[in-house]
Amino acid sequence: MGLRIVRVLLAATLVTGCGESPGDDPTPDAAVVGATWQPLVTKSWSLPPGGENTSELQILNVAEDMYIGGMRPLAPLGTHHTLLFRGVSGTNAIYASGVGTNELMFPAGTGLKLEAGTLIGLQLHIYNPSDETITGVSGIEIIPRDAADVSQEIDLFLPGPRALAIPANQVSTKTGTCTVSGSQKLFALFPHMHQLGTHFKTTLTVGGVDQVLHDEAYDFEHQPVKEFNAISLSAGDKITTECTWNNTTGSVVGYGESSTTEMCYSILYRYPRGTEEFCTQ
Numbered sequence: 001m002g003l004r005i006v007r008v009l010l011a012a013t014l015v016t017g018c019g020e021s022p023g024d025d026p027t028p029d030a031a032v033v034g035a036t037w038q039p040l041v042t043k044s045w046s047l048p049p050g051g052e053n054t055s056e057l058q059i060l061n062v063a064e065d066m067y068i069g070g071m072r073p074l075a076p077l078g079t080h081h082t083l084l085f086r087g088v089s090g091t092n093a094i095y096a097s098g099v100g101t102n103e104l105m106f107p108a109g110t111g112l113k114l115e116a117g118t119l120i121g122l123q124l125h126i127y128n129p130s131d132e133t134i135t136g137v138s139g140i141e142i143i144p145r146d147a148a149d150v151s152q153e154i155d156l157f158l159p160g161p162r163a164l165a166i167p168a169n170q171v172s173t174k175t176g177t178c179t180v181s182g183s184q185k186l187f188a189l190f191p192h193m194h195q196l197g198t199h200f201k202t203t204l205t206v207g208g209v210d211q212v213l214h215d216e217a218y219d220f221e222h223q224p225v226k227e228f229n230a231i232s233l234s235a236g237d238k239i240t241t242e243c244t245w246n247n248t249t250g251s252v253v254g255y256g257e258s259s260t261t262e263m264c265y266s267i268l269y270r271y272p273r274g275t276e277e278f279c280t281q
């Protein structure tokens with residue numbers, strides 16, 4: 001039975017907080033590990049049995065410059081996706097999560113910067129396939145970091161194929177290769193497909209040598225972020241994303257944001273901050 005998806009878009013002003021020491025170690029300082037998580041933006045919602053609801057887009061400005069040292073979703077039952085982005089649409093992503101996504105602590109000396117005056121939006125995908133009304137508060141929580149302790153800015157990078165046409169009633173695989181345009185360090189991976197996904201593989205080609213970063217079965221109901229020691233890439237290195245789907249429907253399934261369409265992205269956290277978000281070469 002298909003899942004019914006609700007897209008709720010909102011935004012909020014932000015606050016600053018305390019920080020930690022700089023460095024390249026991907027393990028955060030103890031001060032940040034023990035810090036208190038703060039709500040960045042949240043939204044209350046209620047859905048009747050089998051119900052769906054869509055709110056209007058709400059956008060507010062960031063009140064002042066801030067840096068973020070860790071992020072995690074606030075995702076009660078009924079929340080299947082969160083997407084935090086700059087601007088008034090779901091492009092220029094800042095953070096993404098799915099069902100079962102764990103918290104992500106950024107390496108010491110790094111931070112995700114949100115400039116004063118930036119428009120911020122949060123997109124929630126929620127649905128209720130049950131026979132009872134469910135309510136919840138969904139959103140994003142953060143650990144702030146002091147600007148003086150940040151030497152490198154973080155962003156999200158999304159390599160993967162977008163021209164998807166997954167054949168009906170069969171298993172199929174699609175591969176996309178991205179050529180990196182500049183030097184960068186990767187430290188976390190969020191493999192992302194939708195309901196038909198069965199296997200996900202990410203391979204880095206560094207200096208002509210292949211390195212498999214992730215090669216596992218995919219479960220839409222459990223989408224963790226994989227953290228690892230920072231890996232350096234240079235211009236000309238490659239990131240290959242390979243997705244396998246089992247399309248049990250009678251129709252061709254294409255690319256889209258809904259959970260009844262599909263995606264195939266190696267969503268990577270990196271530093272320094274780059275100029276491009278997507279890479280589908």
